[in-house]
Amino acid sequence: MKLLNMVLFCALIVALCSTSLAAQHSTASTPALRSPEIVLKEFYKWYVHVNFHETDPFKGKARVTLQKYVSARYIRFIDRNERLVKNGRDPADVWDSDYFLDTQDGTPDPNSGEKEGDWLKSISVSKVALKGRTATAIVTFLDGYPKVKVSLLKEGGVWKIDRVKDARE
Numbered sequence: 684m685k686l687l688n689m690v691l692f693c694a695l696i697v698a699l700c701s702t703s704l705a706a707q708h709s710t711a712s713t714p715a716l717r718s719p720e721i722v723l724k725e726f727y728k729w730y731v732h733v734n735f736h737e738t739d740p741f742k743g744k745a746r747v748t749l750q751k752y753v754s755a756r757y758i759r760f761i762d763r764n765e766r767l768v769k770n771g772r773d774p775a776d777v778w779d780s781d782y783f784l785d786t787q788d789g790t791p792d793p794n795s796g797e798k799e800g801d802w803l804k805s806i807s808v809s810k811v812a813l814k815g816r817t818a819t820a821i822v823t824f825l826d827g828y829p830k831v832k833v834s835l836l837k838e839g840g841v842w843k844i845d846r847v848k849d850a851r852e
Contacts, residue, residue: 719811719818719835722842726752727806727822730783735799741765754836754845757782784824785831785849801825818842821850 717725729748733740740749741761750758761782780787802825809821818835830850835842 717842719813719820719842720808722752722835723808723820723822723833723844724806726844727783727824728803731799731802731806735802751841752844754838754843756836757843757845783831783844783847784828785847786829797825817845 729752730740733745738745740746805823805825807823809823811818811820816837820833820835821830822833823830831847832850832852833844834846836845837843838845
């Protein structure tokens with residue numbers, strides 16, 4: 684009886700330890716599954732969608748989603764710039780383009796005749812260049828919109844957008 688209790692106790696310990704290790708492994712491997720290409724495609728599909736549905740991606744629930752894809756540093760830059768704009772800063776001193784499309788034409792507009800589906804199908808991500816904790820890729824959209832060079836940073840084990848600029852620069 685004593686031997687049976689000891690065997691059951693050891694079996695319980697092994698089961699608990701293996702469950703804990705399995706949970707840690709699945710959590711740790713999840714970010715690695717989301718490559719920079721996947722992050723960029725997911726983000727831009729979401730971004731196009733919220734713009735077609737006239738949702739401000741910087742407010743409310745949309746901001747929570749934004750934080751999943753965009754680095755804290757880039758969000759701070761955007762927030763600082765928005766405060767400068769609201770305080771009437773000289774337009775020459777602030778960023779005056781869309782933060783993720785780098786165009787002054789604005790984001791996809793449902794009133795312009797453009798279709799959300801066309802935008803979603805047009806999103807294309809180039810081969811990603813990896814260098815340490817950073818990744819860079821070119822993202823293209825519908826004809827007439829500039830290609831953007833997007834830099835991603837690994838933040839908390841997850842690839843996040845950290846900078847966007849015109850690919851021609």
